[in-house]
Amino acid sequence: MSDSTPQIPIVVGADTLWEGSEGVGETTNPATGAVVATFARGGAAEVERAVAAARTAFDSGAWQRLRPFERGRILARIGELMLERRDVIARLECADSGKPLRDAYWEVDCAARFFEFYGGMVDKMHGSSIPLGPGLADWTVKEPIGVSLHIIPWNYPFQLIARGVAPALAAGCAVIIKPAAETPVSAYEFVKICLEAGLPAGQVNLVNGQGALVGDLLVRHRGVDQVTFTGSVATGQKVLAAAASHAIPTAMELGGKSPQILFGDADMERALPLIANGIFTHCGQVCNAGTRLLVERRQHDAVVAKLHDMAKAMTLGAGIDDPDMGPLISKVRQREVEAYMELAAQEGELLLGADLPADPALAAGNFVRPALVVGVTNAARVAQEEVFGPLLTVIPFDTTEEAIALANDSPFGLVAGVHTTSIDKALHVADSVRAGQIWINAFGVDLDVEFPFGGYKLSGFGREKGLEALASYQQIKNVCIRYTAG
Numbered sequence: 001m002s003d004s005t006p007q008i009p010i011v012v013g014a015d016t017l018w019e020g021s022e023g024v025g026e027t028t029n030p031a032t033g034a035v036v037a038t039f040a041r042g043g044a045a046e047v048e049r050a051v052a053a054a055r056t057a058f059d060s061g062a063w064q065r066l067r068p069f070e071r072g073r074i075l076a077r078i079g080e081l082m083l084e085r086r087d088v089i090a091r092l093e094c095a096d097s098g099k100p101l102r103d104a105y106w107e108v109d110c111a112a113r114f115f116e117f118y119g120g121m122v123d124k125m126h127g128s129s130i131p132l133g134p135g136l137a138d139w140t141v142k143e144p145i146g147v148s149l150h151i152i153p154w155n156y157p158f159q160l161i162a163r164g165v166a167p168a169l170a171a172g173c174a175v176i177i178k179p180a181a182e183t184p185v186s187a188y189e190f191v192k193i194c195l196e197a198g199l200p201a202g203q204v205n206l207v208n209g210q211g212a213l214v215g216d217l218l219v220r221h222r223g224v225d226q227v228t229f230t231g232s233v234a235t236g237q238k239v240l241a242a243a244a245s246h247a248i249p250t251a252m253e254l255g256g257k258s259p260q261i262l263f264g265d266a267d268m269e270r271a272l273p274l275i276a277n278g279i280f281t282h283c284g285q286v287c288n289a290g291t292r293l294l295v296e297r298r299q300h301d302a303v304v305a306k307l308h309d310m311a312k313a314m315t316l317g318a319g320i321d322d323p324d325m326g327p328l329i330s331k332v333r334q335r336e337v338e339a340y341m342e343l344a345a346q347e348g349e350l351l352l353g354a355d356l357p358a359d360p361a362l363a364a365g366n367f368v369r370p371a372l373v374v375g376v377t378n379a380a381r382v383a384q385e386e387v388f389g390p391l392l393t394v395i396p397f398d399t400t401e402e403a404i405a406l407a408n409d410s411p412f413g414l415v416a417g418v419h420t421t422s423i424d425k426a427l428h429v430a431d432s433v434r435a436g437q438i439w440i441n442a443f444g445v446d447l448d449v450e451f452p453f454g455g456y457k458l459s460g461f462g463r464e465k466g467l468e469a470l471a472s473y474q475q476i477k478n479v480c481i482r483y484t485a486g
């Protein structure tokens with residue numbers, strides 16, 4: 001750590017706090033172990049201040065008093081500033097989260113798209129008029145829900161903050177952001193941009209610290225009106241219980257074990273890179289990773305051989321060198337993923353990909369090899385549990401109905417992919433798989449902010465992205481008048 005090591009503060013209203021009541025923490029580069037930044041670690045005192053700042057901002061009505069098009073312009077300006085600073089933000093994010101540089105650029109670009117998209121929505125949030133007959137007029141208005149808390153995981157911090165905060169601000173809410181302790185750096189860039197673009201002080205507040213302490217205190221605080229949580233199922237369940245203590249609504253974006261169904265008639269040249277990217281992007285640390293490949297039996301061996309070759313050819317390295325795959329976020333996660341690899345070797349046959357990089361400069365990083373496991377059934381733990389690492393479980397099937405049954409035999413239901421040249425099979429699968437999003441001959445679209453995203457079953461509830469996300473941040477008020485004609 002040097003004197004030039006960035007410092008990440010807590011931001012409450014107009015105040016920037018360089019030290020929290022729990023002191024100062026450090027965040028490290030997962031590829032090297034080097035300190036990336038120090039951050040103020042909040043506690044109960046900062047939670048009180050952040051909620052008070054957000055409440056004052058919301059209750060003062062300063063943001064809502066602006067005309068909708070003026071609010072829209074400020075949100076659009078936030079998007080512009082993100083793009084102007086994309087180099088700085090992407091490099092910080094790359095060091096803090098370990099992801100390859102191109103993925104970090106994608107995060108910034110996608111974050112900017114959220115602000116363009118929701119900035120354009122602020123003056124289009126119409127209510128409805130409801131016919132009740134003569135002498136009665138009735139209509140609905142959409143009002144902001146109040147103070148909205150955003151609890152963020154470490155895998156895509158900048159993009160996930162934007163995903164929730166942009167629609168919350170568009171709806172008129174005041175916001176508190178609680179980043180993951182592993183990746184606090186880009187959140188401060190986010191808050192600086194918001195203030196510079198003209199958001200009133202207190203409209204966006206930032207509290208760093210341990211989730212079990214400040215996250216829990218924030219969720220339980222009576223001054224918070226709504227929670228958007230993105231993270232693991234286990235933590236999500238704690239957040240739900242805490243939110244229930246004062247009966248506030250939550251949006252839950254949790255984990256997944258998403259299937260990719262590969263029929264023998266698929267265009268393999270197109271499908272296999274999508275399947276490999278779907279699991280190995282950001283070292284498998286993606287909620288909607290396609291972690292279970294269900295492949296028609298006659299193609300099983302050929303597909304496994306090709307995917308194994310692709311995995312072996314992948315380069316590993318520090319995010320800044322833009323390798324095919326970066327490291328896992330922490331040593332703890334590295335040990336957990338290695339344990340899943342050992343389990344995979346017991347439950348089936350583990351096909352390891354590339355060797356660990358020989359470069360001694362990477363020896364301190366949290367690297368694991370991309371891997372496939374074959375010869376397991378869907379009942380195996382590696383087919384049922386979220387590994388959150390670069391391990392693809394491959395399971396053969398014989399009929400379309402069997403593929404659908406396997407896809408649905410999961411506690412999760414975030415997304416699913418289907419690869420086939422038969423429109424009948426594709427649409428039958430899309431109708432039958434219980435997941436929030438079905439990809440047909442695709443697995444992701446660049447900078448996708450326009451359509452809704454969210455889970456079935458243990459993958460959560462509520463929807464992020466698209467017009468649907470606004471509902472989490474709005475109350476619907478009905479107004480009814482009785483009048484006398486003439």
Ligand code: NAD
Nearest residue numbers: 152153154179180211212215216231232235253254255287
């Ligand atoms: P996590 O659940 O460990 O932590 C998420 C956040 O919750 C962090 O900010 C953490 O500090 C906070 N937290 C921890 N304990 C808390 C508590 N008791 N009360 C309030 N907050 C608390 O998740 P993670 O390891 O950071 O992220 C990985 C998980 O996130 C995976 O399961 C992944 O699938 C999921 N995820 C889901 C989506 C989605 O959109 N569905 C997107 C990204 C990640």
